[in-house]
Amino acid sequence: MNKCCVCLENFKNNEKNIYTCNTCKDTIVCNNCYNFMRESNIHNNCPVCRSENWINKSIIIVIDNSVNLHIDINNEEPRIYNTANNIIVYIDTYLVRLKQLCKCLCKLLVYLSIIWSFGFILTSLYNQNTYQYIDYPIVIITIFIVGFSFSFLIIILFNKCIF
Numbered sequence: 001m002n003k004c005c006v007c008l009e010n011f012k013n014n015e016k017n018i019y020t021c022n023t024c025k026d027t028i029v030c031n032n033c034y035n036f037m038r039e040s041n042i043h044n045n046c047p048v049c050r051s052e053n054w055i056n057k058s059i060i061i062v063i064d065n066s067v068n069l070h071i072d073i074n075n076e077e078p079r080i081y082n083t084a085n086n087i088i089v090y091i092d093t094y095l096v097r098l099k100q101l102c103k104c105l106c107k108l109l110v111y112l113s114i115i116w117s118f119g120f121i122l123t124s125l126y127n128q129n130t131y132q133y134i135d136y137p138i139v140i141i142t143i144f145i146v147g148f149s150f151s152f153l154i155i156i157l158f159n160k161c162i163f
Contacts, residue, residue: 002018116143116144118150
């Protein structure tokens, strides 16, 4: 009879599920204690000498694919949701929305710069000294109004010519 070095319970030598240390040779761990060590993630080291790779058993990797069963009241069909997949889908949708927002902001900046350019060019043609007063808010607003009006006029004329 041998004793488990963790729980100190006696067990027979011929038991199939016992674990012995390759380094200290005196360490014997029963299956229950080893399973507890594995669940606690302390199974990589010997409980006595703390050496790594203390057993010749293959490494067991436990993957928790906990599945939650949700029932939709409207459909009354059970749907299975995997928690990890839900997080990945949420991140993907968040990134898609962020990408759409960035595209929208870039388009807005391009359109505003085009409108400002049209307004600045037309205002400069009318008044040669517009660039000297560009830091005044009224001039900036006037440039945007002229640019927006010119852009709107171009769009209307373009639609009339094509259609």
